[in-house]
Amino acid sequence: MSKIDFSKFHYGNVADHIEELEDIVGKENVMTGMHDRAIRAASCAPFPMQRWEDHIPDVVVLPGDTDEVSEVMKLANKYRLPVVPRGAGCGLADGAFPLNKGICLDMKRMAEILEVDDINRTVTVQPGVNMQELNKVLAKVGMYYPDDPASYGTAVIGGRIGTNGWSVAGAGSGHPANLVCSMEVVLPDGQIVRVGKGGSKKCRNSSAGYRMLELFFGHQGTLGVVTEAVLDCAPKPEVEFPSYFGFSSYDAAYKALFQLGISGIKSVVNYIMFDDEKIDFLRRDDDAFIPLPETVKCVVMATFAGTEGEVLAARKKSLSIMKAAGGHYLGEEQAWGDWATRHDRYHLAVHCRNKAGQVVTMSWHCEDNCMIHSELPEFTHGLHKIVKKYVEKYDGIFDDAGCFIYTGGPYRTWGDYLAEVDVFINELAMTPELWERWLDMKREIAELAVELGGSISICHGACREGDIDVLIDKELADGQFDLMKRIKKMFDPNNIMNPGKYNLHLAY
Amino acid sequence: MEILSYKDFYEEPVKKDAPVSEELTKDCYNVFACRHKFCREWCPDYVEERNESYTSYGVHTSTLALACGNASLPEMKNEFIHCLECGQCELKCPNTMFGGDFYHYATTTVDLVRKMRRDLHAQGIDYDGFDEVQQVIDEHLAHDAGPDEELTSWAAGLDLPLAGETMMFVDYYNAFQTREVPIAAAKILKAAGVEFGILKHPHVTTGELYETDEDKWVEAAKKNVADLKAAGAKTVILVNPHEYSYFIKEYPRYCGTLPFEVVYITDYVNDLIKADKIAFVKPYNKNVTYHDPCSLNKLCGNYQAPREIIAALPGTHADVEKPILQWKYCCGNGVSGAFRKALPDVAYKIGVRRLRHANDVGAEVLLLACPHCKDMFAETKTKSGINIEPVHILEVVAYCMGIEV
Known part of the structure; x- marks a missing residue:
């Protein structure tokens, strides 16, 4: 990919404004050391280590409140300094990955829980709050914030909003976009605005005006910085029941997933299918686990939560559906311990192999396509065909770690799914040539997703190299990208917010 | 392990x-x-x-x-x-x-x-605040170079032999700053009828030295192992969990398999309680909780004995968090004291957070199994005014046995 030419934006020199930044947030909250900046260059894999230097921000700033964020933005806007907001840095679309250096606005210091309202069931937080830590506080009053991504223990609220994150429990309790009532946003010119679903901070529904709140979901730091959010909380479920079912073929598991999806069970958390390649991947160190019968080729997981009566009924109904579909219940021991642990190993750097079966250190990456039910078999088989072509050609550089298929939409279990192929990549062995092949792989995957009527991304954002070309040329080709450019230019006339992300420099 | x-x-x-x-x-x-x-x-x-x-x-x-x-x-x-x-x-x-x-x-x-x-x-690149850490190192090296009597002065009047199959190793922190801890340990063991000795001249074990001058620290480690062996040790009891972690994790790295068993004092005392060698004569009527020392819980996976001792204390009401949940806690001192010396404000904030957690469970007393935790929490309590008393678990065991420390 050719490097973006930013020269026409006439960006100022960040190094000339360090003292002003120190005046705003305090000297101790401005970091200029190369290592402090270097560790904030990457988000999740793959990271182009051969070009690490190009992505190191000029300075790291840790603001402590909304006014400080606003002052930093005013300064940046005045002198045309690029700003890249950074939450937990665990996003999978490189939202926090600077394309043109600038100020890294690390939001993790803003981590206060401002108000817990146990009558209206909301919690007001700053953007640096992590969900697991939040739930420890909410548990004291019987409340629960149900957003549950793979990064539950590390992601922060601001990042979940900026990337339009997706929750594993979304089929039951919604995704972040469904769970934020209102929020405070600092715009590129430093103006502080509140956007919400209704007139008040805590109101969840209103048809008054445009849906401005949604605009700030998934903007990847290109439109502003979230500084406060009011979240919708749920009651903590009384009981939870995860169950795993083994199937002898992909087809049988796929049909069972459909039957579960249309069963109408309301206490669902999610349904997940592990395809045959995923099972093979997780069998790599099978002797560390309770042996999985050889007849098991695919696995479907169903999790329910709610009151005891609801979950007991759901369990009975789901067992009967899965039995009729040819599923073999894998037992409670495996459900609670063994499979949970196996699942957690999916991203281990040492879990990868070359063709000779030797361990090769690689980093985990996952695609996050959205796919409609009817096309899932063709899509997942197509994904493996693409990935395996590169694994075959570049031994020890890439590895196919199989697919997960998750119920995709909020509050429903049918229609579309997150179909995720996990690809491992040997970042340490990356060369410019291999990086280009990686982008080719990504383009092929993105094209297949769009061709089959899906989306390039259900939850990460499609702003990485490889994805972005297909997004603009195909998925958002019918005027949507043009509209994005107009909005971007209106909000950010100097293109200081995360410049280059989503190719929005094309708006100017 | x-x-x-x-x-x-x-x-x-x-x-x-x-x-x-x-x-x-x-x-x-x-x-x-x-x-x-x-x-x-x-x-x-x-x-x-x-x-x-x-x-x-x-x-x-x-x-x-x-x-x-x-x-x-x-x-x-x-x-x-x-x-x-x-x-x-x-x-x-x-x-x-x-x-x-x-x-x-x-x-x-x-x-x-x-x-x-x-x-x-x-390479001459030291962190801000290193001078204070160097002072601690110099102080402890001076102890090592000093007379034997100073190093064992904490044991005055206890009449402990300088050899034996069971040896108690007392580090300089305990010997000079928190003497009540080794004294309690020694009195408990004696009351339980345990025959044990101490080294005439224990050598330096300070963590700050280990991460500054490894050779000097290793030289002292080898002398400690040789001296304990020469004293006839088959079992060595540690009364500081930092040193316990060094003995079981670092010493074998430099000295090979140790010629004796290494036991932490809480494990030893717990075994004595189970074997009915310790008789409790008065209750400790307090609401308590317990703080796992990082070096014991996280570095060595040792957390059971203090919980069992607390459960055995007469009259005590305990609400103790699980060891895995305590992975998140620290008193603020750190396993090497360098953190607290260089970053006292952060160390204090960490201590305050932990004391508040202890307050949240309704405890009057925060029981400890580490002299560094005791010192750190005592300072934090004084500065913050949080109303909870940090007490070493050995002091409570001694109290319930009717022993004056």
Whole structure:
């Protein structure tokens, strides 16, 4: 990919404004050391280590409140300094990955829980709050914030909003976009605005005006910085029941997933299918686990939560559906311990192999396509065909770690799914040539997703190299990208917010 | 306890203007590769400062950046001092949790931090506040060079022999700053009829020295092992969990398999209680909770005995959090005292947070099994005014036995 030419934006020199930044947030909250900046260059894999230097921000700033964020933005806007907001840095679309250096606005210091309202069931937080830590506080009053991504223990609220994150429990309790009532946003010119679903901070529904709140979901730091959010909380479920079912073929598991999806069970958390390649991947160190019968080729997981009566009924109904579909219940021991642990190993750097079966250190990456039910078999088989072509050609550089298929939409279990192929990549062995092949792989995957009527991304954002070309040329080709450019230019006339992300420099 | 990962390549120093070894680069990459950063929200320093530069991800990625030419060693002088060496991040790291057992390869942040502090010091690059740490080192080296009587003066009047099959090893911190701890230990053992001795001249074990002048520390370690062996030790009881972790994790690395068994005092006392060798004569009518010392719980996986002792104390009402939930806690001192010396404000905030947690469970007393925790919490209580008393568990055992300490 050719490097973006930013020269026409006439960006100022960040190094000339360090003292002003120190005046705003305090000297101790401005970091200029190369290592402090270097560790904030990457988000999740793959990271182009051969070009690490190009992505190191000029300075790291840790603001402590909304006014400080606003002052930093005013300064940046005045002198045309690029700003890249950074939450937990665990996003999978490189939202926090600077394309043109600038100020890294690390939001993790803003981590206060401002108000817990146990009558209206909301919690007001700053953007640096992590969900697991939040739930420890909410548990004291019987409340629960149900957003549950793979990064539950590390992601922060601001990042979940900026990337339009997706929750594993979304089929039951919604995704972040469904769970934020209102929020405070600092715009590129430093103006502080509140956007919400209704007139008040805590109101969840209103048809008054445009849906401005949604605009700030998934903007990847290109439109502003979230500084406060009011979240919708749920009651903590009384009981939870995860169950795993083994199937002898992909087809049988796929049909069972459909039957579960249309069963109408309301206490669902999610349904997940592990395809045959995923099972093979997780069998790599099978002797560390309770042996999985050889007849098991695919696995479907169903999790329910709610009151005891609801979950007991759901369990009975789901067992009967899965039995009729040819599923073999894998037992409670495996459900609670063994499979949970196996699942957690999916991203281990040492879990990868070359063709000779030797361990090769690689980093985990996952695609996050959205796919409609009817096309899932063709899509997942197509994904493996693409990935395996590169694994075959570049031994020890890439590895196919199989697919997960998750119920995709909020509050429903049918229609579309997150179909995720996990690809491992040997970042340490990356060369410019291999990086280009990686982008080719990504383009092929993105094209297949769009061709089959899906989306390039259900939850990460499609702003990485490889994805972005297909997004603009195909998925958002019918005027949507043009509209994005107009909005971007209106909000950010100097293109200081995360410049280059989503190719929005094309708006100017 | 099986030690999963000793990394010999940590012995090769990282130097200015010299490439970082391939092994160290890969080791740091393994943590960078994860990027899940499950270690972060549980790092006591991060919880207070919210600066990920100093998390396990931060120190490994900084070192990786150095290997890749994207960091400068002199600029990194304060990068490694923010680590308490508590070990939480090693346990929480998916590399350890999900791969450590199978691949025998774990994340070893504490070793990396100690190594980097050492390597930087060797090149004259010291963190801010190092002078105070050097003072502690000098003080302890002076003890080592001083007369035997000073080192055993804490035991005056206890009439302890200088040899025996069971030996109690008393470090300088306990011998000079928290004498009530070894005195309580000695009186409990004597009352239970245990015959034991102490070294005439224990040599320096200070963690600050270990991460500054490894050779000097190792020389003292070898002397301690040789002297304990010469004294006839078959069992060595430690009364400081920091030294306990050094004896079971570091000493074998430098001295080979130790010629004696190493036991922590709470395990020893717990066994005496179970064997009915300890008789409690009065109750301790308090609401208590217990703080797991990082070195015991996280570095050594030792947490059961203090809980069993507390359960056996007459009259005591206890509400003790699970050891895994305490991975997140530290008193603020750290396993090497360098953190507290260099970053007293952060150390204080960590201590306050822990005391508040103890207050939340309704305790009047926070029981401890570590002299450093006791000292740190006593200071934090005084400064903050949080109304909870930090007390060493041995003092309570002695109290219930009717022993004056």
